[in-house]
Amino acid sequence: MSTLDSPERGAALLAGPAPRILAIVAPYYREVVDGMLAGARRVFADVNAAVEVAEVAGGYELPAALAMALASPRRWDGLLLLGCVVRGETDHYTFICDAICHGVMDLSTRHAAAIGFGLLTVDSLDQALARSRDDRMNKGAEAAHAVIGQVALARRWGLAG
Numbered sequence: 001m002s003t004l005d006s007p008e009r010g011a012a013l014l015a016g017p018a019p020r021i022l023a024i025v026a027p028y029y030r031e032v033v034d035g036m037l038a039g040a041r042r043v044f045a046d047v048n049a050a051v052e053v054a055e056v057a058g059g060y061e062l063p064a065a066l067a068m069a070l071a072s073p074r075r076w077d078g079l080l081l082l083g084c085v086v087r088g089e090t091d092h093y094t095f096i097c098d099a100i101c102h103g104v105m106d107l108s109t110r111h112a113a114a115i116g117f118g119l120l121t122v123d124s125l126d127q128a129l130a131r132s133r134d135d136r137m138n139k140g141a142e143a144a145h146a147v148i149g150q151v152a153l154a155r156r157w158g159l160a161g
Helices: 027-046 059-071 092-111 125-130 139-156
Strands: 020-025 050-055 078-086 115-122
Touching: 020 027, 020 059, 027 050, 027 078, 027 115, 027 125, 027 139, 059 078, 059 092, 059 115, 078 092, 078 125, 078 139, 092 115, 115 125, 115 139
Parallel strands: 020 050, 020 078, 078 115
Antiparallel strands: none
């Protein structure tokens, strides 16, 4: 879905107890990821979520950190991943983006985990900044809505408390 097509969303809703969310963030582009995290926090405030933040070096580390969180004896109702990869002059961008996306999808389906995936894959820093502002285009907020929806689904199907 393109940013311009994104639906206008109201307050997040979630039945049951306040969720525990782990946000794994890759602040390589600090201003971008901080903006996305601020957008996500606004959504999580709607459902009184307790949010723990863990930072990793860059986007490439997101799947490994997710795997560690899923293997941890600690439990979260949902996990949010935020990062940004800006296209450069080499094929590196394609390989990194593919590895991150496949790694996250593999883990989320294998573990039936409630995950919101907010990885910006953009051609320029300006594009990333436009998707991390305090407005309805904020991709962190969009990913937070996704994880709340996944938590609701997991609760509905008896996979989470």
